[in-house]
Amino acid sequence: MPDADLFGAITTGRASVETATIERFTSTGIRLASGRDLPADIIVTATGLELQLLSGVAFTLDGAPVDLAKTLHYKGMMYEGVPNMASVFGYTNASWTLKTDLTAMYVCRLLNTMTRRGLRQRRRATTIRRWGPSRSSISRRAMSGAPPANCRDRDQKNLGS
Incomplete structure (x- = not known):
């Protein structure tokens, strides 16, 4: 402005x-x-936007459908019970690219660690909480299709751990 x-x-x-x-x-x-x-002299409309988790793509695992909205979400990038899958969603209240860069670096460290240890897959889960600090109506509408997060606020902000 x-x-x-x-x-x-x-x-x-x-x-x-x-x-x-x-x-x-x-x-x-x-x-x-x-x-x-x-x-009104000026009207700015901002309606109709609906966020979809991973563009609404239907995922399957071993031939069975996976509802990602019902899985736990680890560090804003990995899904419970879905091995070797990571997604990127930037911060909603800070630099988008900061979160995407942190996520990419974390996934690369994870893959390198798996390679060094001879591991083929990684699955992660701990405690449940809903993700996203935003209270915007767009975010609230999207929450029904979003997986709960399974990390503490400290972990969500600190992908370096």
């Missing part, structure tokens, strides 16, 4: 942010599904 003018307008009450379902546009603004009319 150049000069933070939007934030200044919101602070002084000259602009507002509303989160609701739009029923229709009117000549003076919008009508919400609740029946409330909102006068």
Whole structure:
């Protein structure tokens, strides 16, 4: 935001942010599904985005379907009971590439360790918690399709361990 003018307008009450379902546009603004009319000079819509875990790809293991939303998620990258699979999802409240770089380095260290020890697969699980600090409506809608995480907050932020 150049000069933070939007934030200044919101602070002084000259602009507002509303989160609701739009029923229709009117000549003076919008009508919400609740029946409330909102006068508006500018309308920015940000609706309809639905996150899908790994683009909704159907996974199988030994011919049986795997519902990743029902597996535990280790360090934001590995899935319980699914050997040798890692995925990358960046931070939602910090640099996206920071998390993806940390994940890539961790997976490379894991693969190198497996090679040195002559291991063919890695499966991991510990304690359950829901992942993601975000409280945005987009994230909340996606939670039903997201696996619970199985690490402490400290572990989620410290992929170097």
